[in-house]
Amino acid sequence: MAKQVDLSASLKEHFGFDTFKGNQEEVINNVLKGNDTFVLMPTGGGKSLCYQLPALILQGTAIVISPLIALMKNQVDAMRNFSEDDGIAHFLNSSLTKTAINKVKEDILAGKTKLLYVAPESLTKEENIEFLKQVKISFYAVDEAHCISEWGHDFRPEYRRIRPIISEIGESPVIALTATATPKVQHDIQKNLGMLNAMVFKSSFNRPNLYYEVRPKTNASKEIIKILKNYVGKSSIIYCLSRKKVEELAETLVVNGIKALPYHAGMDASTRAKNQDQFLMEETDVIVATIAFGMGIDKPDVRMVMHYDIPKSLEGYYQETGRAGRDGGEGKCIAFYSYKDIQKLEKFMQGKPLAEQEIGKQLLLETVAYAESSVCRRKTLLHYFGEKYQVKDCETCDNCVNPKEEFEAKGDIVKLMSMILLLKERFKADHVINVLTGNVNTAIKSYKHNEIPEFGSGDENDEKHWNAVVRQSLVRGFIVKDIESYGLLHISKSGHEYLKKPASIKMTKDHDFDVVEEETNT
């Protein structure tokens, strides 16, 4: 047990803050007790403090594993601002000279260093492991812990070696932190770090001031211009998938009298920095960018984030739209969707390793579900993060503002869940739907599912209808996707209860974007 400390006084003394943000205090107490801790907090929530403060309080040096050199440097500088001794925080990575490394080691062995930031690549080096074996380590902090999971947005294979290396250096408690909160990623992290029993502190990922909307992608450029005409003098970001589209769209906007600049990784560094600065200084209203733009950019008053192309994952969508309205003011998030874009994205994946393709496909399916569904967008997004959003109508998304026509879904839900059970909960949604609709393909034949009497028992409705039933049953929590396999449909406890006593449930039809597209094109 750590000695009793006045945490508020420590917070004030070391960081100058008067109060803790969110559940920082509970997290810190858990770390101080020497327990494994898992923190899921959206960006800007104040994760760093959750390990910085205990590191200052506890004896020994905390090892902070962080993937980005630039991030490490910022954090070390920030820590030094609060201390008289520069030795209080150091980093160890490939950018350091031999002399600098020796100074770091000297300070650590002298007991001056409370926080040592290391890149996973440096942590895996034998000489560093040997050195750290001599050090008294208070705990390990794994920052950006989603890098462990192939289902996260920034998978790094070195992150998977952290656990064995910790065992080699010497066991100490672990605190893992991330802003990626999908149940799949969370499970991967806990399993890989051997901390399935950790206390989990999860903040809400809801952003109440953001308005979510999906529009069919027909004449998107024209619509974007129309929207931006009402946002003159305000800051907007428009994301496109390709560099070429970024250039094209920025040009189109400029021609139409909108102050816009492009930003993507293929531009030279100085132009890129210049465009970014112009956006930050509000000399330009709009930045048209690939997802290279936005990391670490903290412009609080972005009023609009548009996605010209639908993103590859909902996680990415959440992070990118998250850059709107950080000051708590208005933030509109509009995505343009067409199924053709999804097919394009699938095509891009084709050269990749099979496992990666499979993950990419599953993540894309979630995006499709989000776009096509007429369920509250907020509810769908938060469900993706494993969070229950209980409010019936958020009032700040297109689906809540313009609800679709409802239908009685009791019979369909029962039929779907009975089929999932009949198939012994061993299949993904597409297969279950194929059995319901009586659609023969290779997989159906190999399982001989076309020979069971129930084959085609739901063929009074099409695949699209059944997809909507699956999605809405997922959001309601009647069915869940298996966490290990990701995708096999299981019936939850509440699903079993519903099956025993089915009650009337109204569902909404999915959007039919393809039809809309055809109509406007002719």
Ligand code: ADP
């Ligand atoms: P995250 O890593 O979760 O994105 P940070 O650790 O960078 O968030 O913190 C976000 C901002 O909140 C930083 O500017 C930080 O100084 C500030 N912050 C953190 N904790 C507190 C607090 N208790 N009171 C006030 N500001 C805080």
Ligand code: ZN
């Ligand atoms: Zn809503």
